[in-house]
Amino acid sequence: MDVIYYNGRRFYVFEEVYKPAEDTFLLADNMVIRPSEKVLDLGTGCGILAVLSALMEGEVTATDVNPLAERNLRMNSELHSVADRIIFKLGDLFEPVKREKFDVILFNPPYLPVEEDNIPVGAAWSGGSSGRTLLDRFLSDLDRYLLRRAYMVQSSLSKPEETYRMIEESGLEYVVLDRASFFYEKIEVLEIRV
Numbered sequence: 001m002d003v004i005y006y007n008g009r010r011f012y013v014f015e016e017v018y019k020p021a022e023d024t025f026l027l028a029d030n031m032v033i034r035p036s037e038k039v040l041d042l043g044t045g046c047g048i049l050a051v052l053s054a055l056m057e058g059e060v061t062a063t064d065v066n067p068l069a070e071r072n073l074r075m076n077s078e079l080h081s082v083a084d085r086i087i088f089k090l091g092d093l094f095e096p097v098k099r100e101k102f103d104v105i106l107f108n109p110p111y112l113p114v115e116e117d118n119i120p121v122g123a124a125w126s127g128g129s130s131g132r133t134l135l136d137r138f139l140s141d142l143d144r145y146l147l148r149r150a151y152m153v154q155s156s157l158s159k160p161e162e163t164y165r166m167i168e169e170s171g172l173e174y175v176v177l178d179r180a181s182f183f184y185e186k187i188e189v190l191e192i193r194v
């Protein structure tokens, strides 16, 4: 098991669960959750974004296809005394929350343009050959589940213009809140608004 820190807070990360990295932290730095807002953290991994949302007094549902995420999230939510504000649902994208709507949706998707069949480890970062497999499915369905705003991360490696086009096509609006550059890619956080 690994340990990482964000703003002085400790998070445990199981083996075979995504280890929070620059993409996670860029999203965390920019998301705003208001007390009592209903939050969906898609692909929660170790649960860091769910826990931070609950610390801002959101009512959080966290999902993942990786069954190990449930125990990892529980450990971190108990560590930060917010377990009563978070529920976990196992499953693919919006499937586990089919009949619900959320004030805020968070998504740090697997976006690297590589094929990877190694579940659950590969599911943490592989976005299929274009990098967009999951992102496109997310953007196609987002407006049906979103009441207020969503925060998502994307990479220069996975056709960001396609994201802007899909958001506009579904009648939503977006702003780029923040960017970070690395030697092999640029990443950005979008806020998508109803």
Ligand SMILES: C[S@@+](CC[C@H](N)C(=O)[O-])C[C@H]1O[C@@H](n2cnc3c(N)ncnc32)[C@H](O)[C@@H]1O
Pocket (backbone or CB within 6 Å): 018, 019, 020, 021, 023, 024, 042, 043, 044, 045, 046, 047, 048, 049, 063, 064, 065, 066, 069, 091, 092, 093, 108, 109, 110, 111, 120, 123, 124, 125, 134
């Ligand atoms: C890049 S990691 C982000 C983890 C965490 N939210 C963070 O920011 O550190 C992507 C997460 O999405 C999950 N995931 C992959 N495919 C998924 C799917 N179809 N539905 C839900 N979650 C999925 C992975 O298991 C992984 O935990």
